[in-house]
Amino acid sequence: MxxxxxxxxxxxxxxxSQAQILGAMAQAFGRLGLKPPECAAVLEIVGLSLPQAMVRLAPDMTEDERAQLVDGYKEAYATMRAQSLxxxxxxxxxxxxxxxxxxxxxxxxxxxxxxxxxxxxxxxxxxxxxxxxxxxxxxxxxxxxxxxxxxxxxxxxxxxxxxxxxxxxxxxxxxxxxxxxxxxxxxxxxxxxxxxxxxxxxxxxxxxxxxxxxxxxxxx
Known part of the structure; x- marks a missing residue:
């Protein structure tokens, strides 16, 4: 066979998972007092690992700031995931x-x-x-x-x-x-x-x- x-x-x-991805990304940027990326920009990076995604979305930020975005996204997404599937x-x-x-x-x-x-x-x-x-x-x-x-x-x-x-x-x-x-x-x-x-x-x-x-x- x-x-x-x-x-x-x-x-x-x-x-x-579009709603959760967009929501978590908005919260991650918002925690740092930043305007969230446009919807099209976020959907463009879906599929990449989070560190690489943040390099695309925030190329002018420091590595430490992007790490904070990654952590913020993970935390927000986990909260949303617990609330809805x-x-x-x-x-x-x-x-x-x-x-x-x-x-x-x-x-x-x-x-x-x-x-x-x-x-x-x-x-x-x-x-x-x-x-x-x-x-x-x-x-x-x-x-x-x-x-x-x-x-x-x-x-x-x-x-x-x-x-x-x-x-x-x-x-x-x-x-x-x-x-x-x-x-x-x-x-x-x-x-x-x-x-x-x-x-x-x-x-x-x-x-x-x-x-x-x-x-x-x-x-x-």
Whole structure:
């Protein structure tokens, strides 16, 4: 049996966390008496690890000030997370259930979230045991460095050409290409589809067919 791997980004791909991200960022900057970045600027950095994100958002600040922004964001996000759960995008759960029934397909996660944040999210959505490999910002360089995907491949033993990275940002697509795996973009996330430079789907229901097409092209 040929084993295949589908690796998902989280924010903007599986869950719509835009409100919490924007709110936490506003609080982080507000704690330092600073005007929050524009919405578009914040969504642009979703997917990056927080230290790299703050370099993009506050390039003229000192390293210590950016560290304060990171701490403020983490604290604000944790508070919001305890109060409400980021919802899944329409169709996400049904597709995850569908893929889980295929014994030849394994599921993974590669996210800019912390381990703590991902564990909380997985427990809240009942995802324990669903993903065989989960890679987070705590353990790797920021996307688009391929380290997360390299770890996914090592942990599962799946070949790169049998692996698909599913994400909503250019960082996800660049990471996939750097790791030598297939890139599949989604149009409902935080980067416009024309920035992804990859095959793009517009609804979760299209994912199984897109995966089959990718793997069939490889087999042809």
């Amino acid at each position: 040929i084993l295949r791997l589908v690796v998902f980004d989280v924010d903007g791909t599986l869950v719509d 980021s919802p899944l995008y329409p169709g996400a759960l049904a597709v995850l259930d569908h893929l889980a029934k295929d014994r030849s397909v394994m599921l993974g996660i590669a996210t800019g979230k912390s381990r703590r944040g991902l564990v909380h999210l997985m427990a809240a959505h009942g995802w324990e045991g669903r993903f065989v490999t989960t890679q987070v910002a705590d353990d790797h360089p920021s996307k688009p460095h391929p380290s997360m995907l390299h770890a996914c491949l090592r942990e599962t033993g799946v070949a790169p050409h049998q692996t698909v990275m599913v994400g909503d940002t250019a960082y996800d697509m660049e990471m996939a290409r750097a790791a030598g795996v297939h890139a599949l973009g989604v149009s409902w996330g935080y980067h416009p589809a024309n920035r992804l430079g990859a095959r793009v789907i517009d609804h979760f229901s299209a994912l199984p067919a897109a995966l089959a097409e990718i793997w069939n092209e490889r087999a042809a």
